[in-house]
Amino acid sequence: MGRQRARPDPGAVTRRELATGRRRIASGLLLLLAAAGWSVAAYYLWQTSVPDLHLPHVAAGDVLAPGTLRTARRVDRLLRIDTLLSQLVLLAAFAVYARYGARLTRESAAGRIGTGMLLAMLGFGVAWLAQLPFGLVALWWERSHHLSRVGYFTWIVGSWSTLGGTFLFICAAILIVMAVARFLPGSWWLVGAPLFAALALLQAFAQPYITPSLHPLADPALRADANTLAKADGLPPIPVFVQDVHLETTAPNAEAMGLASSRRIVLWDTFLGGRFDRRQLRVVLAHELGHLARDHILREVGWYALFAFPEAYLIAYATRRRGGMFEPTAVPLALLVFVGMQLAVQPVHSLISRHLEAEADWIAIETTRDPVGARSLFVRLAATSAVDPSPPTWDYVLYEGHPTIAQRIAMVEAWSARQRAGALRRSREAVSGRSRQARSARLPGAVVG
């Protein structure tokens, strides 16, 4: 008598289907909850103190003289095309690397994580090589318009050094991801994303201490202005530093950095030396203090954390066919997904950045109450940086991390209009209040309420 094949237990099949179904429902519910949580967090991060404004139209010709405007547009045109091409080439380089990069595992005698580090570093090395010509073109263009003073060799050496920093960072990132993926092959992203957010927080805190060429602002009047403006923002006195960049560039810039006790404002020395007057510099200080007053750096870390989860998940999903992130051969593909996502969400990042910068502008105008100084600052920035006051829409959407100069001036004018409207309303209220008092005084037995 032959052996009979065991028939599947219908009950077991049903139980399996039920378990799968339950898992799917649970996953769906978790996803919904996560999306809801994400949305709530994004909503609160998005909130700013900028009221609804009807921004008037400001023409580029109202900002810059025709000759200066032509120059600014010419400068910007090549730079934005160069940037776009550079990013396309970057994506192509990573795509090629994702296809062939795994072959480089033979160049490693290290273990899995060490090999993963090597592949990650080489990926960024290939990308650096691919983007090098575009960087040199941009440098040549900036030098020819006297915006940059950096020599070609110095630029390459500096870029090389920056690549070294990138290598160290990517090694740390790969170490974290692969170490976590070893124990949580399918769900490493759940642990990895918060870890990276924590690193971003640490980096934000440490930034003032690792930025080179900083020295305290010497001008006592400006320091006093900074303290006054900080007090108006409800901040303690914030140290103001100057970064020496005049040997590299003529463009002015400033930034707020740090968290909690490490908060700083950094002015490039290209702002000083009489290029900008005190009123304009007050607006700059007020703008940077506005970032600190509204915790923009912390919010940026928050946004980073929000995007880190879906990005890490996508990397985990994309690399599962290559064995997951504990396999070094998955690293080239992970790099492609990572870079691709960064480029894909760049418009969103630019939007968020513009949103925060607009709030900083608003706070600057509110605390300085100097629309003339603010307007003149923005006009001067456009002229000294050869910036197109109203760039093309595609460039604005993709790359502009600040409102355009035209928009910033429009905000100043909107603020002025609000002030005028407010003053008119107050004077009308004052007049009507006096009239009511007068009428009440003429009526016997009247009670003034």
Added chain:
Amino acid sequence: MSGHPVRLRLNDDLRRMRLAVFFRLILAIPHYLWYWAWTALALVATILNWVSTLILGRPPRPLFRFLAAYTRYTVHFHAYLFLIGDEYPGFTGRNGRSPVDVEIAEPTRQGRLGVFFRLALAVPAFLVASALAGPSTNAVTRASPYLTSVGVAGGVLVTVAFLGWFSSLVRGRMPEGMRNLGAYVLLYVAQLDAYLFLLTDRYPDAAPAPGAISLSTAGNPVSLVNEAEARRSRLTVLFRVLLALPHLVWSALWGVAAIAAAFASWAAALLTGRVPRPLHEFVERFVRYQVHVQAFLYLLANPFPGFSGRVESYPVDLPPIPREVQRRPATAVRIVLAYPALLLSGALNWLLMTCAVLLWFVGLTLGRAPESLQRAGCFALRYWAQTLAYTLLLTDRYPYSGPWAGNEPVPIPAQ
């Protein structure tokens, strides 16, 4: 070094007359004058030789003999000056009159293209010769967080002479390793001279004998295994320094622990005469890891090393070092005793870096590493490993600086 038409002959018994050593620089004054005068003539002769060889395809015999004698004289003179030999040299450069001598094979036909571009072709060899024989006034620190020796370590030859002077005065002998190291430098410079003077079209060979790398000779248990392939990945060569960054960071962190362990080893060795096994193995692994990283950084090997210093995990490797009894008096003053070796290691580091620079260019263009440079670099690395092992109490055998043991280089089998 074997198979090259310029070969070394050593007939030195290592004994040095203290009085002559003390006044060596002054005694050499007549030779300075004669050397510079002969050098001026040799330059003229070289130009004539260059023209003649371009026309005839081989150097004319009178010019060949003149320049060969000059080359030999240079070796005799510098061997005396730098304490590689002890007999006062003659002024004629005659063959067989000095304990340190070179034999130059008879001239052969030379390609005219190579003759025409001889000076340009010799540039890489110049760089190696500068690292070996060129004095430098830079204060050199062997860049590592756990070794803080600073010394004037110029060319290798100057350092050998500097240390050998003290040793010869005290002991009346030149240490064999340093004598052989000095002879290796003189031989390389002689080969370069012969190449430049068109006595041969064979490129100078920087490689010490193959046995030098494993070097369990002279009783030193610290050896190096060199199984590196010649192939180099151009991509990793281009980014080599940057790729080594994570290893340098890990090295620094591990180095802190290794120094602490070495200090504990020192205390234990003073008390018990031996380093405890766990400490020995921990420090040994660290030294091995350093060898792997240095080999990668200086392009002596191709693959990216691991982070654990595991034995047999890398083509340039450090075999296990046996745990031996350590003499207490030497252990007590180990860091002081190690200073000369650290100085010499710093000088050899210039050779290592020069080889690395040349390996970088060749690796990028040809995708391979010339064996000569790779082995020269491994030789320098081996000495550095021995010095580190000695300093960190893995062994109490003093590092051996010679590329070979005894009086003659080990012949290289034909390839």
